[in-house]
Amino acid sequence: MGVQTPNGFNLDNSGKRVVVDPVTRIEGHLRLEVNVDSNNVIRNAVSTGTMWRGIEVILRGRDPRDAWAFTERICGVCTGTHALTSVRAVENALSINIPENANTIRNIMQLTLQVHDHIVHFYHLHALDWVDVVSALSADPKATSALAQSISDWPLSSPGYFKDLQTRLKKFVESGQLGPFKNGYWGHPAYKLPPEANLMAVAHYLEALDFQKDMVKIHTIYGGKNPHPNWLVGGVPCAINLDGTGAVGAINMERLNLVSEVIDRMVTFTNQVYLPDLQAIASFYKDWTYGGGLSGKSMMSYGDIPEHANDYSAASLKLPRGVILNGNLSEVYPIDLTDPTQVQEFVSHSWYKYGDESKGLHPWDGVTEPNYALGPNAKGTRTSIEAVDESAKYSFIKAPRWKGNAVEVGPLARWVIGYAQGKPEFKEPADKLLGDLGLPVTALFSTLGRTAARGLECQWAAGQLRYFQDKLMTSLKNGDLATANTDKWKPESWPSDVKGVGFTEAPRGALGHWVKIKDARIDNYQCVVPTTWNGSPRDPAGNIGAFEAALLDTPMAEPEKPLEILRTIHSFDPCLACSTHVMSPDGQDMATVTIR
């Protein structure tokens, strides 16, 4: 029966229940259940995080200088962003300042991740929600070439190129071994691209797969490997040596040239392939306006990419910082991550236990005691869930709230907040894209808008990569080679009882780590991550999170083939290992709970 949530959504779970588990083309394990009405329109949505690892309790008692390596392993897709957040949190706690070059190199690392992650997401995790691979077999290669050349100068666009690709694809399909394309939703009525656009997109799927391995070489140079490059409290581990003996063992001219060359290719690929593809695909889906959810209402960004080392104020951050509530774009609220009344996590609908579950806890005082139990209306058994009961606990994800508000985080949030602040670097590209597509600004508040904002941000990030690499070269020209500050490297130099917070904008959204350090060891460590915000279950007041809100009111062509659900959920780029890393403060002995 229908209820209205405090944050303004109507829920009705009376219709047929549709379950999608596993949700694929994401990081980690996620389950979605929706109810559709007699017209197959989604009227209730339930997002369940189905994994739990426990990195934070494992961190207790360890050396805070090691925390980056542990937290980096929360996620190998957004690799590096947890590590950066961690070293910032520890430096904040211990009042460590890093050299300018270290800040610049960290920004280059983070921006490289942003570009890599957005491109891999668009082509390899999200594209198959819009692109019908099998339809590409019936494309006319000449028409495909004409289409490609009409939207971009990218050189791989001849009729012969597309014909060869189509022949290979045809023979692959005819082999009967479809590999990752097996059992896809080919021919689904929600696919709208003409065969030529599908063929072009498949070509770029493969080109992007080839190119992504080269983008990460920037991480390899400054961090030694990718995935999971190395970081350092106090700076970056790579030393710079341009002139002296042994420069071949450090960052030298050859290394810097390699970085520069990769950046140029990233800029070109983004401008000539990703953005034109995005615009071309969007032009065929303009009428598919679903998936807005919280995006037109409540959004948050912590901000990132500090221009100046050790200055994390909104003025220094190149990605915007602030919160928008109730759809009021004329006011952007400031954020204070140390204020116990702002960021809080609730567990009334999560598989955890608080003393008083009507209240939320700030991460410095966070408690994570598991309490795995299905509600009375769940279907199935303890180890074979058929349907969860969303009126009770139903997810390993907590429900974080900003001053009690559920908010959406991610590229769209960053873009809208930057837009609302009137910053031209956000406003102008968005206006141009919308203008070219003939869409109003409100069209951003949708699945398609989320996907478009990611593309615009990728383009911005590629430009910033060039900016920061140039900044590094200028600094080196001026004779500054410093990459690490070791004044407080030794634990003997630390105060005995301190706490700190570090934040970044991960590709998927706002990410914060809160740490308490006592007698040179980690006393408490808490992470609140983007997919915790977006994938959150309900809170005590009944507010729903971004995933659930975005699925509502979407019509499904064939509910047993959940393409529309995948499309909208993928637009958030979910990362479940991130969202459910949390663990009980005292470890082992978890309450055994029955799911029936």
Added chain:
Amino acid sequence: MGVATETFYDVIRRQGISRRSFVKFCSLTAASLGLSPFAATQMAHALETKPRVPVIWMHGLECTCCSESFIRSAHPLVKDVILSMISLDYDDTIMAAAGHQAEAILEETKEKYKGQYILAVEGNPPLNEDGMYCIDGGKPFVEKLKYMAADASAVVAWGACASWGCVQAAKPNPTHAVPIDKVILDKPIIKVPGCPPIAEVMTGVITYITTFGRLPDLDRQGRPKMFYSQRIHDKCYRRGHFDAGQFVEAWDDEGARKGYCLYKMGCKGPTTYNACSTVRWNNGVSFPIQSGHGCIGCSEDGFWDKESFYDRLTTINQFGVEANADRIGGAVAGVVLAGVAVHAGVTAVKRLSTKRDE
């Protein structure tokens, strides 16, 4: 195999790759694996006559760094691995299908390719809470893992999670996450450790198996000898500085800028068996030590619980370091090279996987 599938050679010829390129590919692959020219011929023959092997790639508790690493492979390109060398029929991270359509592939593979498919596992199963700290399709991941292992020809344990337990199994291991060989007891398991493993090591192992129809020679811990039989320290380009007693003493000091040895900064290269200092990372661009940070030992069992990454392996004097370092490494090497059990295990593996191809 008793199914109507094409061989690798058929597929690449259909894809417009010439025989000449094909032979060249075999030679390069053989060379990169350190094999003889004869092996290249053998490889070409195998690829010409065998269908693409179905691979089921499952994810437990993990961070997906292994999948991310796999797609970084430069030789062979991952595109070619997926389109032409194996048939990656199930992999949650990249597959088009979801939910029921995805689950159906597992059933179909089990039936159609019984005893013929490779099970690749990324991550590991938690055993606490009846396995429900990792739920997949509404059920414990461990159940699904055992179910798919039962009819696999061989199992590949990708990365530190599947091989050893990795970060979620670090003390106090609250979910009771275990390496997969604790729950899969009757299948040959090849461990490819690392957090993550090097991309070209991953594709090297897969192409070795599909090419030769058997697992590579393994050490006693189940790791392919071709990539894991030597310590990073053994082939480190900074080894000369170690021997000369030239060390980085502090981050970004003169020694760091000259590329001196990182032993005193906690480098675990002397006790870590992996190919980082030779194959290197991301098409050979660099590896942790080359970029100024010590090795954290991510391919070793229990590396999270061996004190700080910045703690020195042992007390070290100005000279005579070699003896100290080698004593540490030597103890590990002794274990690894104690061969009897290894060979018994490998022979069983060979029998099993050869049988598959008949």
